[in-house]
Amino acid sequence: MELLEKNEKLQDNKLGSFEAKIERDDAIEPRDNMPEGYRKHLIRQMSQHAHSEVIGMQPEGNWITRAPSLRAKQILLAKIQDEGGHGLYLYSAAETLGITRDEMIAQLHSGKAKYSNIFNYPALTWADIGAIGWLVDGAAIVNQVSLQRTSYGPYSRAMVRICKEESFHQRQGYEIMAKMMNGTAAQREMAQDAMNRWWWPSLMMFGPHDSESPRSGDAFKWKIKRSTNDELRQKFIDKTVQQAEVIGLKVPDADLRWNEEKKCYDHGPINWEEFHSVINGNGPCNNQRMAHHKKVHAEGAWVREAAEAYRLKEEKLN
Amino acid sequence: MTEQQALYKYCLRLGDNALVQSYRLSEWCSNAPTLEEDLALTNFALDMTGRAQALLAYAGEVDGNGKTDDDLAYRRGEREFYNHLINEQPNGDFAHTIARLLYTSTYEYLFYTELMHSADERLASIAAKVVKESRYHMTHANDWAMRLGNGTEESQGRMQAAIDGLWMFTGEMFETDAADALLRDKNIAVDLGKIKIKWMERITEMVKLAGLKMPQGSYMQTGGLKGIHTEYLGHILTEMQYLQRAYPDATW
Numbered sequence: 001m002e003l004l005e006k007n008e009k010l011q012d013n014k015l016g017s018f019e020a021k022i023e024r025d026d027a028i029e030p031r032d033n034m035p036e037g038y039r040k041h042l043i044r045q046m047s048q049h050a051h052s053e054v055i056g057m058q059p060e061g062n063w064i065t066r067a068p069s070l071r072a073k074q075i076l077l078a079k080i081q082d083e084g085g086h087g088l089y090l091y092s093a094a095e096t097l098g099i100t101r102d103e104m105i106a107q108l109h110s111g112k113a114k115y116s117n118i119f120n121y122p123a124l125t126w127a128d129i130g131a132i133g134w135l136v137d138g139a140a141i142v143n144q145v146s147l148q149r150t151s152y153g154p155y156s157r158a159m160v161r162i163c164k165e166e167s168f169h170q171r172q173g174y175e176i177m178a179k180m181m182n183g184t185a186a187q188r189e190m191a192q193d194a195m196n197r198w199w200w201p202s203l204m205m206f207g208p209h210d211s212e213s214p215r216s217g218d219a220f221k222w223k224i225k226r227s228t229n230d231e232l233r234q235k236f237i238d239k240t241v242q243q244a245e246v247i248g249l250k251v252p253d254a255d256l257r258w259n260e261e262k263k264c265y266d267h268g269p270i271n272w273e274e275f276h277s278v279i280n281g282n283g284p285c286n287n288q289r290m291a292h293h294k295k296v297h298a299e300g301a302w303v304r305e306a307a308e309a310y311r312l313k314e315e316k317l318n
Numbered sequence: 319m320t321e322q323q324a325l326y327k328y329c330l331r332l333g334d335n336a337l338v339q340s341y342r343l344s345e346w347c348s349n350a351p352t353l354e355e356d357l358a359l360t361n362f363a364l365d366m367t368g369r370a371q372a373l374l375a376y377a378g379e380v381d382g383n384g385k386t387d388d389d390l391a392y393r394r395g396e397r398e399f400y401n402h403l404i405n406e407q408p409n410g411d412f413a414h415t416i417a418r419l420l421y422t423s424t425y426e427y428l429f430y431t432e433l434m435h436s437a438d439e440r441l442a443s444i445a446a447k448v449v450k451e452s453r454y455h456m457t458h459a460n461d462w463a464m465r466l467g468n469g470t471e472e473s474q475g476r477m478q479a480a481i482d483g484l485w486m487f488t489g490e491m492f493e494t495d496a497a498d499a500l501l502r503d504k505n506i507a508v509d510l511g512k513i514k515i516k517w518m519e520r521i522t523e524m525v526k527l528a529g530l531k532m533p534q535g536s537y538m539q540t541g542g543l544k545g546i547h548t549e550y551l552g553h554i555l556t557e558m559q560y561l562q563r564a565y566p567d568a569t570w
Binding site for chain 2: 069
């Protein structure tokens with residue numbers, strides 16, 4: 001009985017120290033005690049983040065072989081490599097929570113783990129590469145800048161590195177759009193069309209309105225999340241609308257107005273029906289993206305097996 | 319043929335090899351057996367794109383008709399490309415890509431090591447940069463040849479099939495034409511005879527270490543030096559040149 005009480009006290013102290021750390025804004029590190037809910041929340045969020053980086057390589061990879069200049073091809077290749085690299089850091093950071101990359105990939109394939117909904121939309125023209133860099137990466141940065149202060153140390157450090165690279169991505173995307181808006185009529189039309197298709201899904205990247213967001217309570221308490229969905233979305237809209245105006249792109253929102261009182265833009269209603277439908281599997285590329293990831297993973301199995309067999313043989317020899 | 323024409327063609331050949339390889343390596347994006355390998359292969363594609371850019375820009379300058387690297391990459395037709403046929407062959411399975419990389423990176427490492435001593439300063443300086451990349455590509459190909467050749471029964475079978483299948487395209491890498499002869503006299507071009515011996519030694523050694531057998535086929539396909547390609551090149555150009563051809567007035 002005494003032992004049990006001692007044990008409980010110990011647990012309380014440990015949790016107490018977790019809460020005290022959160023209170024003091026100290027980073028939580030892998031060996032620190034943490035509530036199971038915190039660990040689970042982070043695994044879900046970080047693996048989703050890692051999968052998003054990797055699945056995001058598909059729509060952009062779709063244009064590497066058709067990039068219209070050698071320079072454009074180099075920039076796109078470098079960018080996609082960065083995304084893959086981000087996937088690697090994030091998988092490693094998530095592994096510190098006691099899950100393996102293989103398990104995370106299995107969860108992606110079973111549908112238990114998700115990836116960013118935005119990559120369920122197709123990259124149809126070269127302007128889409130501009131729009132993805134400018135709008136999608138632009139939205140991602142707003143979110144990731146806020147996550148640099150997230151409470152879990154490995155996640156926060158990964159975000160610091162990632163943010164540096166993402167700002168380069170956003171600039172390259174904007175440069176593509178600017179070049180096209182300065183180009184021929186056909187190029188301008190292509191750029192506006194991409195803007196029209198990517199604007200609303202980019203706004204959806206921040207998730208449901210704060211009033212509808214189911215998991216934010218704990219995430220705020222644990223300081224995993226520092227800003228609300230609506231705050232981040234607003235930040236993105238305010239900076240992006242101005243950038244669009246500079247190069248002559250029209251934001252496809254008839255209700256978009258500057259609100260002098262609030263000093264920010266008011267926007268029209270977001271189509272949440274579409275958002276939920278795509279999240280639940282009914283988007284233009286959901287099946288394509290998953291089928292591709294599964295196929296490549298299965299096709300690569302013999303290579304991974306060979307590497308492992310060789311490693312074991314070498315280990316025996318040494 | 320003047321020296322200028324010979325140098326133009328020589329630069330195109332080297333630039334086209336890099337350009338076409340960059341295309342094939344980029345096709346691995348989101349298709350490799352591991353995320354690490356996806357990054358490695360597309361990183362090589364990036365090296366190759368930079369190499370193509372340097373060599374085609376120089377070709378344009380040598381030619382003197384005001385053509386840029388992009389003009390040469392995106393506005394030439396099938397019969398005006400001079401790359402080795404091995405570079406345009408489809409990726410096949412991972413073993414094929416590794417076998418192709420093994421053959422070509424070993425060749426390029428030896429080739430550019432020699433080209434560093436070219437009497438043409440521009441080529442020599444490009445070679446100094448390229449040789450570092452090629453050494454890295456070759457190490458990567460060697461590592462994978464070891465793993466696949468000595469891994470499982472399946473990987474060994476696939477690796478053997480790959481080195482056998484691509485063998486018929488290796489002879490062409492050592493072929494020379496009038497441009498080579500002219501530039502050899504000026505100490506600009508590389509002596510391919512010398513390279514061939516070293517290449518054969520290294521490949522024989524590597525194949526043995528990987529637990530594989532040297533390919534036996536004696537038929538060697540040729541044509542790249544004359545701009546006569548396999549059917550695959552046309553498809554590569556169709557895709558690669560699509561935007562430049564469809565919107566000729568646009569700048570990107």
